[in-house]
Amino acid sequence: MSLRKHALTIIAAFIAAVAGNALLTSLLKGAAGLWATTALLLVLTILAWQRERHLVIANAIETPGVAGRQEQVLWGMIGIAIVLACELLGAFIEVRLFHQVQTSQAVSQTMAAMMTAPGYAVAVVICWPILQELTFRKVVFGDLAETTGVFGAALISSLLFALSVDPAHWFTQTLVGLALAYLYRHTGSLATPLIANIGTTALTLLYAFSR
Numbered sequence: 001m002s003l004r005k006h007a008l009t010i011i012a013a014f015i016a017a018v019a020g021n022a023l024l025t026s027l028l029k030g031a032a033g034l035w036a037t038t039a040l041l042l043v044l045t046i047l048a049w050q051r052e053r054h055l056v057i058a059n060a061i062e063t064p065g066v067a068g069r070q071e072q073v074l075w076g077m078i079g080i081a082i083v084l085a086c087e088l089l090g091a092f093i094e095v096r097l098f099h100q101v102q103t104s105q106a107v108s109q110t111m112a113a114m115m116t117a118p119g120y121a122v123a124v125v126i127c128w129p130i131l132q133e134l135t136f137r138k139v140v141f142g143d144l145a146e147t148t149g150v151f152g153a154a155l156i157s158s159l160l161f162a163l164s165v166d167p168a169h170w171f172t173q174t175l176v177g178l179a180l181a182y183l184y185r186h187t188g189s190l191a192t193p194l195i196a197n198i199g200t201t202a203l204t205l206l207y208a209f210s211r
Contacts, residue, residue: 006055007139013048014135017041017127018164034117041127048134052190059142061150067187076195079183083200086179090172098171106166107208114205124205129197136161136177137184137193154181176200 020040025033067075094100113120136157144153158177162170180193 003055003057003059003143006051006057007143009051010048010134010139013044013051014131017044017131020044031117034113034120038117038120038123038127041123041131045127045130048131052134052138059138060145061142061185062188064188066189067192069191072187072189072191073195075183075187076192076199079179079192079196080199080203082179082183083176083196084203086175087172087200087204090169090175094169094171100169105168107204110205111208121205125198125202129194129201132161132165133180133184133190133194133197136164137180138190141181141184150185154178154185157181 017040021037024036024040027033028036066072110124114124140160141153141157144156147153148156155174155178158174158181159170161177161180162173165173165176180196183193183196184190186192
């Protein structure tokens with residue numbers, strides 16, 4: 001599979017996930033819509049991951065070499081701390097410079113959805129991070145790096161990531177995207193930012209529920 005065909009497939013899966021999520025939750029109210037969305041995201045995630053596994057061509061980020069599995073996991077765990085630090089820094093800057101109130105509507109909505117349909121946690125903690133990393137790190141960052149350079153690709157992919165995750169807090173999420181791009185660049189493996197993304201998402205939700 002060529003990089004171009006791979007990119008189109010992954011982006012199509014992500015767009016289908018976003019559109020399907022909006023459509024199903026509007027047509028099917030309550031738990032039914034959330035369970036249907038979870039099922040759709042599971043299917044799209046599996047299809048996208050299978051496409052990823054069939055790709056044998058390395059992009060500009062992976063070409064220099066891929067770290068060993070232990071290093072990938074280690075940096076994924078370190079990445080959780082890095083991402084959380086970026087969220088704290090971003091929140092501080094948003095308050096000080098932008099005078100922005102630190103309330104995340106996205107987190108509140110996600111918590112409410114998970115209380116209505118507990119299985120939706122699979123979509124939030126597993127499916128969305130996988131689709132995000134495949135789309136914004138593997139495809140956008142990885143494929144653009146050869147054209148725009150590593151920094152340009154990291155910035156573009158991080159801004160797009162931020163707008164898709166939480167537009168109200170785009171600055172904070174852009175910092176998170178840059179951190180995830182760094183992790184991918186450092187190890188050459190998508191597993192590293194994926195571990196960080198899943199871990200941070202899980203910890204954020206656990207903290208929100210505990211409060």
